[in-house]
Amino acid sequence: MMHSQNAGSLDTVEPQDADYSYVPSLSDDLALLILARVPLSEHAKLCFVNQRYLSLLRNGELYKIRKEMGIREPSVFLLASGESRWRALDPRLGSCRDLPELPSDWCFTSGDKESFCVGTHLLVSGRELEGLVIWRYELLANRWFRGPPMIGPRCLFASASCGDFACVAGGIRSEGLRAIEVLNSAEKYNPHTRSWELLPNMLRQRKMCSGCYMDGKFYVIGGVDERNRDLTCGEFYDMERNVWDLVPDMINVTPGFARSPPLVAVVNNELYLLDAPSNQLKVYLKGSNSWRELGPVPVRADDRGGWGVAFKSLGNELLVMGSAQNAPGIRVMTICTCCPNPGSNNLQWQVRRSNGHHSSPFVFNCSVMVA
Structure with missing residues (x-):
């Protein structure tokens, strides 16, 4: 089996089928069901196993199977201050990898x-x-x-x-x-x-x-x-x-408050807003066209008018990234998630990953891919 320290495009990968004759064979359908459950962060390794797995990745067939099975795994793509490359993060597993330049x-x-x-x-x-x-x-x-x-x-x-x-x-x-x-x-x-x-x-x-x-x-x-x-x-x-x-x-708009575009995210078909002036999380009440406060968020959105803060949906969770609320002067990015309940004020934020490698907690761009 071929190994590579610098795996680039799948177009350049040339796997060699290994000899697994000593391993009992699986039916093709069962093998696909197993492969579909492999985390996204491990997919780059699959292309080195054999031509069949490489083809499944190249033509997108594996991702179609995952979708049919209801496997929807979010990955966070991030470009932060002090970083020269985009990164792919999985806050739940704590994994991180650089994208190609x-x-x-x-x-x-x-x-x-x-x-x-x-x-x-x-x-x-x-x-x-x-x-x-x-x-x-x-x-x-x-x-x-x-x-x-x-x-x-x-x-x-x-x-x-x-x-x-x-x-x-x-x-x-x-x-x-x-x-x-x-x-x-x-x-x-x-x-x-x-x-x-x-x-x-x-x-x-x-x-x-x-x-x-x-x-x-x-x-x-x-x-x-x-x-x-x-x-x-x-x-x-x-x-x-x-x-x-x-x-x-x-x-609502706070007069005289210089701000970013509204920080909004949808989780379980409910709309949430991170209100930058107050650092409060709010939920949209569709029936009355109004907002209800749920409590404070654990990052500072007020000091730069919401710029530099990421607020996204991560599956059934909310994701916030930025400077820690309770750590003034410490320039470290904090990543937190919570499972919001529109009818409750009891927010349970969980710190997923604090990365001191960043020279600044300022987030330039952040997007979530669900595949």
Whole structure:
């Protein structure tokens, strides 16, 4: 069996079938059921076993089987201050690995970026010297690919993984470094065809907004309009009706508080908000279009207006990453999770991983892939 210290793309792997004649053979169906239960963090090792396993990884068949079996394992993709590469984390197992170096130019590397996951793709949008581009990391190949670009390139947009697709909406259209227009356009990305498709325009132009997927609909919440006014409304795209519906007064805005886009996450089809000014976790009450406080979060979101804090859904848990609430002056990233209960104020946060390797607890980009 071949071993490699520098496993790169699956395209370059050349496994040699080992002699397992002394091991009782398993039926193909039973072997697939066993392989489907292997954690994602161990999949890179499977490609060295034999050609069959490598093919299952390359063509995505193993991930289809996992989906049919209801195995949905979240992985966290992170780019933090002081890090030159993206990392893949499993906070539950405490595992961490570096992704291959992203082959972009210095402008993309040093500039602001936005990221989202769908299927087994991580998409990172940013600016290169020639303009806005997207780089795509494919888990199956363990490689970065350039493109495809959005139909309408943008920055400061909302995004969310919506089942088999990812949706983006709003943001800014620019020429060079100059903002030209605040957008109300929307698109969806198909990871199977690696292509974009236009959606109907939103009802409002908005930038610095946030997206989420709830009740089978793509929600876009908050942000700033074309006149630089704060938006308290949200809206959602109904995929069955192919229309947008407005939700007035969906979110509160603290006057005079410079802030990031709303920190929102959906767990078990319930919408949660990390309110940066108060460091409070809130749950959205759909029936009354209001919010209920559940208690404080264990990271500081108030000192930078929510910038540098990651707030994501991790399966049936909430994930927060940032500077510890009770450790002022200590520059260490803290990673915590909890299983929220919309009807309870008793939050049980669990510290998953505190990594002193980071020079700063500031999170540039964070996305969760469920595969």
